[in-house]
Amino acid sequence: MRELQHVNKYFYKYRYKLLAGILITIIARIFLLFTPELVGNSVDVIDNYRKGITTDVATVKTELLINILYIVGAAIIGGIFTFLMRQTIIYVSRKIEYDLKNEVYQQYQRLSLDFYKSNRTGDLMNRISEDVGKVREYAGPALMYSINTVTLFVIALILMFNSAPTLTLYTVIPLPILSYFIYILSKSIHKRSTIVQQWLSKLSTFSQETFSGVSVIKSYGLEASTNAEFYKLSAESREKNIDLARIQALFFPLMIFLIGLSNIIVIYIGGKQYIDGEIESLGVIAKFIIYVNLLTWPVATVGWVTSVVQQAEASQKRINEFLKQEPTIKNTNPEPSHIEGAIEFDNVSFTYPDTNIQALNKVSFKLKKGDTMAIIGKTGSGKSTVLDLIGRLYDVSSGEIKIDGTPIQNLNLNSLRNNLGYVPQEAFLFSDSIRNNIMFGKEDATEEEVINAAKNADVHKNIKGFSKGYDTVLGERGITLSGGQKQRVSIARAIIKAPQILLFDDCLSAVDTETEEKILNNLRAITRDKTTIIVSHRVSSAKSADNIIVLEDGKMIQSGSHDTLIDVDGYYRELYLKQLTENN
Numbered sequence: 001m002r003e004l005q006h007v008n009k010y011f012y013k014y015r016y017k018l019l020a021g022i023l024i025t026i027i028a029r030i031f032l033l034f035t036p037e038l039v040g041n042s043v044d045v046i047d048n049y050r051k052g053i054t055t056d057v058a059t060v061k062t063e064l065l066i067n068i069l070y071i072v073g074a075a076i077i078g079g080i081f082t083f084l085m086r087q088t089i090i091y092v093s094r095k096i097e098y099d100l101k102n103e104v105y106q107q108y109q110r111l112s113l114d115f116y117k118s119n120r121t122g123d124l125m126n127r128i129s130e131d132v133g134k135v136r137e138y139a140g141p142a143l144m145y146s147i148n149t150v151t152l153f154v155i156a157l158i159l160m161f162n163s164a165p166t167l168t169l170y171t172v173i174p175l176p177i178l179s180y181f182i183y184i185l186s187k188s189i190h191k192r193s194t195i196v197q198q199w200l201s202k203l204s205t206f207s208q209e210t211f212s213g214v215s216v217i218k219s220y221g222l223e224a225s226t227n228a229e230f231y232k233l234s235a236e237s238r239e240k241n242i243d244l245a246r247i248q249a250l251f252f253p254l255m256i257f258l259i260g261l262s263n264i265i266v267i268y269i270g271g272k273q274y275i276d277g278e279i280e281s282l283g284v285i286a287k288f289i290i291y292v293n294l295l296t297w298p299v300a301t302v303g304w305v306t307s308v309v310q311q312a313e314a315s316q317k318r319i320n321e322f323l324k325q326e327p328t329i330k331n332t333n334p335e336p337s338h339i340e341g342a343i344e345f346d347n348v349s350f351t352y353p354d355t356n357i358q359a360l361n362k363v364s365f366k367l368k369k370g371d372t373m374a375i376i377g378k379t380g381s382g383k384s385t386v387l388d389l390i391g392r393l394y395d396v397s398s399g400e401i402k403i404d405g406t407p408i409q410n411l412n413l414n415s416l417r418n419n420l421g422y423v424p425q426e427a428f429l430f431s432d433s434i435r436n437n438i439m440f441g442k443e444d445a446t447e448e449e450v451i452n453a454a455k456n457a458d459v460h461k462n463i464k465g466f467s468k469g470y471d472t473v474l475g476e477r478g479i480t481l482s483g484g485q486k487q488r489v490s491i492a493r494a495i496i497k498a499p500q501i502l503l504f505d506d507c508l509s510a511v512d513t514e515t516e517e518k519i520l521n522n523l524r525a526i527t528r529d530k531t532t533i534i535v536s537h538r539v540s541s542a543k544s545a546d547n548i549i550v551l552e553d554g555k556m557i558q559s560g561s562h563d564t565l566i567d568v569d570g571y572y573r574e575l576y577l578k579q580l581t582e583n584n
């Protein structure tokens, strides 16, 4: 239960509602226990008439009618309180689930990129849905059934002991056995349902991947083999489901068997004791049968609750592991920082911690506020890594990055990122309208600003061409847009912020050279006083930059302006000549 102590703060938060729930549960159970006493009493009334102790039929009828009215009344009141019991305790558990989900999600947002690299998306999703769900079962149903069982058991046992102590002992004997079996069964059900869940997530991951890659599957004619793979996975999943159903099917027969056993004990022992005169009336047997039936379910839940608590403990342990993690990229400065945009790399080296690949090796350059620099280099040479380090998605392994002369780690992280406009290599658009995708860069942007940004990114005309214009909703990953259009919406999103530093990661690769030229011209006008870094494979994107650096295997092998670089032998000149010939 140590891990579950994390939930106590939420119990405290909702303490009044919870206390009311506990009280209501107790009241509901008390009313439920009126029934056996009233039924026992009714049987005695009839028995007394049969034995001739009561002779007046009218009195018997009246007594029976009163008992019936009481039974109905108690059932109605008990029902109302049972309804309220769910409205309070289950309501609180839903609130706790909501709070815990938000707590986990906030922590996800706080953690750095490396956390996402070292944990699979499926695991992250599971913590927030399944694990939180298990903890909710502990905070709601398990708590409710525990109070229910304790209340029913204590009151019923006192009442039963008062009227027939020996019979009580005999009748409760099967109950702990029932509880133990249900516990074993619940554990086994849990084990099997976890396996079912795992297969289900394998199935959904497979389906999701095949839906996303449907164009590859179709163009390679892989439908049949994909079908066969799905068939295999779903057949395995079906077997696991059948396994689960088999063990679940035991649940109710086991309960019915043990209830039956208790009933037989009551009738046999009770009957014997009645004949021997140890029990004074038949009503005792009648009410005991009802007690046994009333107690069976709560006793069964003891086994169920134990298993739920164990599962919740394991789930909360997994959640706590995430909650305890600290972001590797820390904000060391709580005060907002003013950022002008001068960038300096001083002997910066960086090795990715997960792969141990050295992406940058002693890279140095200086950019004044408003300068434009292009980074050219083969694939995998470390270009994107330079941009990632400026955004502090990672911290350098050695060397130093300074912004406006201040070490990047000493700047307020929010200020730094708010002053960056980053266009990633692969444009990611949310399943939302084009307008909202652009406004993601500036949440309070006016319509005019959105249109201006789109115009500068040369995508306004395309958007206007859609029947719903800026309200066009993009499908999953913006599939309704072409690659080039996606890149341009992504550029609009970055420039609408008017940040001090703009980072373009090969984001014009999917547009033709004419459009590239147009966008670069527009960008020149709006980035005049902004520090800009353009990563590209194309000389056309780099040539007008104030400075160009060439990376190879993480090392800076060349730097200078376009004019100086085309005059010296080297990678840049080769690339220039090659692309010139291609264009011609």
Ligand SMILES: Nc1ncnc2c1ncn2[C@@H]1O[C@H](COP(=O)(O)OP(=O)(O)OP(=O)(O)O)[C@@H](O)[C@H]1O
Pocket: 117, 352, 354, 355, 357, 358, 359, 377, 378, 379, 380, 381, 382, 383, 384, 385, 386, 425
């Ligand atoms: N998140 C990551 N984790 C581990 N290694 C990485 C990661 N990102 C990049 N790398 C590795 O670091 C090296 C540099 O990658 P980087 O993405 O900076 O190159 P790039 O020049 O931008 O390449 P491209 O032109 O293909 O985009 C590569 O060897 C790559 O495999």
